[in-house]
Amino acid sequence: MDGLQFSPSAERNKEPILQVLQTTLPPTGTVLEIASGSGQHAAYFSAQLRPRHWLPSEVDPNLRRSILAWRSDEPCQELHPPLDLNVLEPSWPVEDDRITRTIGAVELPPINAIININMIHISPWEACLGLMVGAGRILPADGLLFLYGPFKQDGEHTAPSNAAFDQNLRSRNPKWGVRDLEDVTRVAEQQGLKRAEVIPMPANNLSVVFKR
Numbered sequence: 583m584d585g586l587q588f589s590p591s592a593e594r595n596k597e598p599i600l601q602v603l604q605t606t607l608p609p610t611g612t613v614l615e616i617a618s619g620s621g622q623h624a625a626y627f628s629a630q631l632r633p634r635h636w637l638p639s640e641v642d643p644n645l646r647r648s649i650l651a652w653r654s655d656e657p658c659q660e661l662h663p664p665l666d667l668n669v670l671e672p673s674w675p676v677e678d679d680r681i682t683r684t685i686g687a688v689e690l691p692p693i694n695a696i697i698n699i700n701m702i703h704i705s706p707w708e709a710c711l712g713l714m715v716g717a718g719r720i721l722p723a724d725g726l727l728f729l730y731g732p733f734k735q736d737g738e739h740t741a742p743s744n745a746a747f748d749q750n751l752r753s754r755n756p757k758w759g760v761r762d763l764e765d766v767t768r769v770a771e772q773q774g775l776k777r778a779e780v781i782p783m784p785a786n787n788l789s790v791v792f793k794r
């Protein structure tokens with residue numbers, strides 16, 4: 583199908599991330615994926631994590647086309663079409679009847695998990711704030727937020743490769759950059775989300791789980 587994009591990094595990290603999701607996600611419900619990118623993760627995770635429903639989202643229309651292309655290449659009943667969701671918006675489309683219009687007649691179980699992979703360092707800090715505020719509004723009492731990416735810890739890079747990546751990001755956009763896990767945890771706590779787990783991942787990345 584037209585528009586299919588391929589991300590080498592998503593291909594590399596999908597298996598290690600799946601292994602963490604298998605043990606951390608609630609067994610049922612709907613997972614809202616923020617910033618789904620190409621759609622490779624959505625296609626892979628939705629098939630592997632049934633019976634959970636998977637609701638991808640993307641702010642970039644070209645990437646939403648790519649997600650639809652992956653969905654068409656690898657059909658899965660639990661994988662729904664992508665929402666147009668910008669974390670900076672004061673209300674997200676899952677919060678009103680726009681969701682019903684977007685996914686047609688399919689009735690989804692409640693969203694009880696939000697996942698966000700490799701976004702908060704490749705966007706301004708406001709995107710991390712928007713993500714936390716939205717997760718705070720949407721997640722129910724037993725809900726969780728899963729983040730994956732490179733992080734500083736206690737203000738320090740955890741590897742020379744992360745420091746070099748941070749420099750590279752900032753040269754591309756001064757508002758981008760590898761975030762400090764303590765800063766991210768602080769803004770999560772302001773929204774009632776507690777850091778529950780930090781899991782070291784390949785290539786000096788972390789999986790971070792926040793819970794209500």
Ligand SMILES: C[S@@+](CC[C@H](N)C(=O)[O-])C[C@H]1O[C@@H](n2cnc3c(N)ncnc32)[C@H](O)[C@@H]1O
Pocket residue numbers: 589591592616617618619620623640641642645667668669670698699700701704705709
């Ligand atoms: C490096 S890509 C990661 C994509 C995908 N999660 C992956 O791991 O392959 C960063 C993503 O963040 C998205 N993004 C940036 N700013 C955003 C915002 N304000 N709201 C929602 N998504 C945003 C971009 O459109 C892009 O898809």
